[in-house]
Amino acid sequence: MRLHGLEFPDDRLYAPEHNLWLREEADGAVTLGLTAYGCALYGEIFAFTPKRDGWHIEEERSFGVVEFAKAASSARSPLAGTLLVSNDAVVRQPGLINRDCYGAGWMVRLRPDDWAAARGRFVSGQAALDAFAERMRLDAFDPDGEQVQALRRD
Known part of the structure; x- marks a missing residue:
């Protein structure tokens, strides 16, 4: 999925108010990372x-x-949980977040306190795009700005 040239993979959940993506892992952990x-x-x-x-x-x-x-800026968690592991590669090379925010640039993995209850607060698919479009409108976001151009993949 794309919005103003920025990618939002459809295999993720999103917390638009935090500019974070979330991915459920097979072991019950949740990986968090910064969105494009x-x-x-x-x-x-x-x-x-x-x-x-x-x-x-x-x-x-x-x-x-x-x-x-x-x-x-403080990276605020959209859910409560125990921090299992942070991404050492990102700590050593923080620019990895900019280069591969949905892959190798993930930030932390949490063990959620109550994932079943929290999961429904996050959006995916068209609902995620709509939520980010509204955030961009409220932020007076310039989709032609230099930082955006560096992230475009189209």
């Missing part, structure tokens, strides 16, 4: 500092800090 839209908003990412493995993350609380060109 999040990458376009932040620009080049210079550092990702996650919380420690084993740390319990409350919903809406930080699972790490993302540093980019002009600021830093």
Whole structure:
């Protein structure tokens, strides 16, 4: 799926208000990563500092800090759970998030406290595209901006 040239794979769930994607893993874990839209908003990412493995993350609380060109931002979790593992490759090479946000640039894996209850809050497919289109409208997002052009795959 694409919106303004940005990719949103249809095999993911999305938390548009957090600019994060979520993927259910076979072992019950949930992998989180920054969306292409999040990458376009932040620009080049210079550092990702996650919380420690084993740390319990409350919903809406930080699972790490993302540093980019002009600021830093707390990466807030859209669900409560225990941080199983952070992506060491991204910690060492944070630009990997920009280069492959849906693949090797994933950020953390959580063991959700109650995935069955939380899962329904996330969107996929056309609902995800509609939600991101609204976020872009509210953010006065420029789809022709330089950061977006760097991420385009069409």
